[in-house]
Amino acid sequence: MTTTLIRNADLAIAWDATAKEHTYLPDADIAFRDGVLTFVGRGYVGTPDAEIDGAGLMVMPGLVNIHSHPSSEPMNKGFTDEVGTPGLYNSSLYEYLPIFRADAEAVPSCVRVAMSELLLSGVTTVADLSMAHPGWLDLLAEAGMRVCIAPMFRSARWFTKNGHVVEYEWDEAAGEKAMAEAFTLIERAEQHECGRLFGMVVPAQIDTCSETLLRESKQEAKARGLSWQIHAAQSVVEFHEITRRHGFTPIGWLDSMGLLSERAIIGHGIFLDDHPSTPWHTRTDLSRLAETGTTVAHCPTVFARRGISLKDIGRYRRAGVNLGLGTDTYPHNMLDEMRLAAYVARTQATDPRTLSSSDLFHAATIGGAQALGRDDIGRLAVGCRADFSLVDVTHPRMQPARDPLRSLIYSAGDRALKAVYVDGHKVVEDGEVLTMDYRAAAAHLHESQKRIEGQVPLRDWAHRSAEQIAPTTFRWA
The missing domain is CATH 2.30.40.10 (Urease, subunit C, domain 1)
Structure with a gap:
């Protein structure tokens, strides 16, 4: 030594x-x-x-990023910058993300591009919320980062046939199988020779997971001493779906099952019962998050692109909610995300004092470390x-x-x-x-995107081309 x-x-x-x-x-x-x-x-x-x-x-x-999707998001550059489904409250989740997905050949380049961007912006620990893919662990080890591997699993997939109704195709047995595989992958990650990989349990989205899957995943996460994260309160569509199914808001339903805790993370947590877009007959979601010690993973860029914002991160912090930051989407630049987080908070609060730079840095370091159960990083x-x-x-x-x-x-x-x-x-x-060839990965991703673009009409419900969905800034002469 x-x-x-x-x-x-x-x-x-x-x-x-x-x-x-x-x-x-x-x-x-x-x-x-x-x-x-x-x-x-x-x-x-x-x-x-x-x-x-x-x-x-x-x-x-080193900055701690608790919510990121390296295996898919870099592919969306140039596609999803200005899209949002009007009939689905301008979310891009249900209509667009499924049709711009990276294929198996492109995934490694996506990961290398995202990890390189994260490193270049000072991130030393990242939570990688991805569907399992071949060579995942070795690819993460190659980056030289500290990575919380978070293989997502779910009971259903979502889709739309018309751009204004979201439907769900359920296969609970497949969800249980994917969860078991996720735990096996986490075990392998924790034994990886690089010594920098650790795990987190991630049932993908609150509206795509059965109650059984949610309860079992949280119970197993607790038994293994792992953090647990779920996308929830991330769209108006999801808010209405959960209230229709259960009579609770997304946060309220999770709390009713005892799933909120100091080791629970809510990915996004925007649409609470007092959000202007989702008013409900209660006003308890924010206090539920604070009282249970639950963390909110705040990722402003991906929502700001759709004209959507959390109201506001300073209010959450004053209420006592632990906050962490994530990049979620491209560019995976944590410093840019921090700057936007500050500006969005202040514009939403119409108050420059709602969020201080010390609060912001705390979220990007200590808040994230706390959410991941680590007291040896972020300081x-x-x-x-x-x-x-x-x-x-x-x-x-x-x-x-x-x-x-x-x-x-x-x-x-x-x-x-x-x-x-x-x-x-x-x-x-x-x-x-120094650990990855960023330029080569970016060049390969550029070529891969051309291939993916040609497949868009086959994946889109209306069989539109990528140019029809997301026209380029200027006409190509």
């Missing part, structure tokens, strides 16, 4: 365990050995085996994993740097990231991913 020291960094965003908050620590020394932080402070005493000059750098804890503290980014505070887009984190989130973005480390290993340097 060798000790590496970042000596005299201009600044570190260090964890204050007493105050339970991040703090700016100037003139910081950060040491790590065997993937673990061994010193965070000033005046390191000892002779390290390797040394990094910290002049001009800010050391920042710079002795004993935690050596997952961090080096930010160039001398970068012109960081200047003036009165408040470096704000300069990073609202101005510089990923352009100021100098390097990213996971478990003490450098995975990004000067804007280049």
Whole structure:
């Protein structure tokens, strides 16, 4: 084992365990050995085996992304930027996502593109919510990231035959089988030689899972000490479907079954009983989330594209709801997602004070780590994993740097990231991913998209071409 020291960094965003908050620590020394932080402070005493000059750098804890779909979303670039089904409250879930799916040949490139984008934006831990696919574990290990593998399973698939009614095709036995396979895959992930993979239980969507599947999956997750996540309160269609079936809101139904808890994550959690688009006779959803310690995985970009937004993340935080952030869709850029999260919250609240940058960073680090049941990531503290980014505070887009984190989130973005480390290993340097060939994957994805585009009329209920569904910005002359 060798000790590496970042000596005299201009600044570190260090964890204050007493105050339970991040703090700016100037003139910081950060040491790590065997993937673990061994010193965070000033005046390191000892002779390290390797040394990094910290002049001009800010050391920042690795970001924690708790909701992402790397195996599919990169394929949608250029297709779903401006679509939303009018007859389904502008959701893109039911009509468009099934027809733009990556095929088996394209999936590895999707994953490599997404993982590269995440690394380049300072993400060191990501939850990968995907359907199981060949070579998945080795592909994730290749990225060099810390990955929470989250194989989704469900009892039904959704579809529309007309663009205004969502139907469900049920096969509960298949859902049970897929759940068993998911647990086997999680076990394999946790035994992977890279040592950076761990698992989460994910019944895919609240409206595609039977009550039995939901209860059994949560019970097994608890027995195994795993987090449990479900897409819920993510569309107006789903809200009405659940109230029609059960007489509860989506959040209310989950709570009635005892499924909300400190290890439960609601993917999106937008349409509560007090949302303007889904008013209900109760006003208890937000307090249910807070009282049970349930986390909401907030992913603003994918919904902002449809003119949809959570009302608002600052209100959730003040109510006591634990919050984490996810990218969900392309681009998988966590810093961009953080910036949009702040702006959407403030516009929805019509109040610039509804969400502070410290609240936002907490969600992107500690909130996400808490949701995943990890106290060793998302913070710079002795004993935690050596997952961090080096930010160039001398970068012109960081200047003036009165408040470096704000300069990073609202101005510089990923352009100021100098390097990213996971478990003490450098995975990004000067804007280049060191673990995967990002450029080759992107080029392959470009070619794959042409193939997928040709298949769109066969998958679409109305047999429309991709150009009819999602016309390009300008006519091709």
